[in-house]
Amino acid sequence: MTARDLNGTVDDATLREVVRLACRAPSVHNTQPWRWRIDGARLELHVDRSRQLTVADPDGRDLLISCGAALHHAAVAAAGLGVPAHVVRFPDASDPDHLATLTLAPGSRTPRALAELHALEQRRTDRRRFTSWPIPDERLAKLAASVEHHDVHVLPLTDVSVRFRVELLISRAMTLQDGDEALGEEQRRWIDHSRSDGVPSDRVPDVDVYPSHRRSRFSPPPSQDSRHQLVESTDGLLAICTEKDDRTGWLEAGEALSGLWLHATTDGLSVVPLSQVIEVAETRVALRHEVFGALVAPQILLRIGWQEIARSELEPTPRRPVEDVLLP
Incomplete structure (x- = not known):
């Protein structure tokens, strides 16, 4: 199955892969405070309030920053898979937890898009202490x-x-x-x-x-x-x-x-x-x-x-399955 079907639209498998890659985004304490809905060729990003840190983050600042990272990851994933997205933020004034809608359409996979997708798959949060080499x-x-x-x-x-x-x-x-x-x-x-x-x-x-x-x-x-x-x-x-x-x-x-x-x-x-x-x-x-x-x-x-060159590569931190983050 490819990113587009015979009618030139985006198939469900590609949409689910965009969601999977978007969920690789960093989030505060790896709370993953987001939900997604697939609607045709559109993806909706919603905040998951049940995962808010109510003591540390009563205003939802870290919550929204985490969701913003997932939104950018989704756009990078879509472009890297050849279905670049048009993003509308806060599309529904009556629903403040609906943060964005991405409309995907078949397009070209540019070298930049492929490089960013590779970086997305390689990104880690490595809390081990840096080397003493200064950053210019x-x-x-x-x-x-x-x-x-x-x-x-x-x-x-x-x-x-x-x-x-x-x-x-x-x-x-x-x-x-x-x-x-x-x-x-x-x-x-x-x-x-x-x-x-x-x-x-x-x-x-x-x-x-x-x-x-x-x-x-x-x-x-x-x-x-x-x-x-x-x-x-x-x-x-x-x-x-x-x-x-x-x-x-x-x-x-x-x-x-x-x-x-x-x-x-x-x-x-x-x-x-x-x-x-x-x-x-x-x-x-x-x-x-x-x-x-x-x-x-x-x-x-x-x-x-800088991390030490000889230091072992970290495995990705755990993520919820796509089925757990999809809204009906």
Whole structure:
């Protein structure tokens, strides 16, 4: 069966393959908070509210960023399979959880589309510590410029004083989250959540900020040495920011995250999202005003680095079967 039938339309097998590949998108704690509906040659993306982190993400910012990444993955998959999509965001004003509709039609498979599809299949979230090889500023700037959405700004953070302030805010956010028992319990539920979602415990390194290593409120505060420096001086640091701090901006930030991550994968770079500083209201406000001058709304920070060449390749983290994410 091919991507088009005798009438030149898109067949069901191809539509399901686009959904499968879209579900490879990164999501907060691998919650995969999306549902899809196949309607003829159209795919509808809907948010799955049952998978929202109600303690860490009461406004749904991370939820929409995750869905935006899935939307971009779907568009990349469709183009790579030769059925490029026309995307309409928020097509139904009466249904805010209907995030986008993609209309697919047979077309050509360009070299760029094939390269992006290959990057999609190779992309991983590798939380293992980077090597000490620095990321050149020009390489970071090129990666930032790869995002082409006019309402999204990807800003390299290279100034020493700016990085120092950002690292202090990240540390402050971590400290505030460490003392939140409900938050810790919510995040622990997504470690080894099931065979098809959540974060496998063997993917959480010993030195990291992930919730399985969160101390309880009764534990003594860790020393600076025991916590380890979250952002090394050789790491690249990028901020994905939007002009609007609303549902539209969050969805667009997720699309930008996906596009940037695929470009990084092609360039042999590793990406680790840092969302804590955005999730905590105090540090989010400080980041927006003290670092970005209130000109844009930061949505997510990214650490960029190199993984060791000889390091073993990670298997994909688990994903829900296509049947589980399809709406009737």
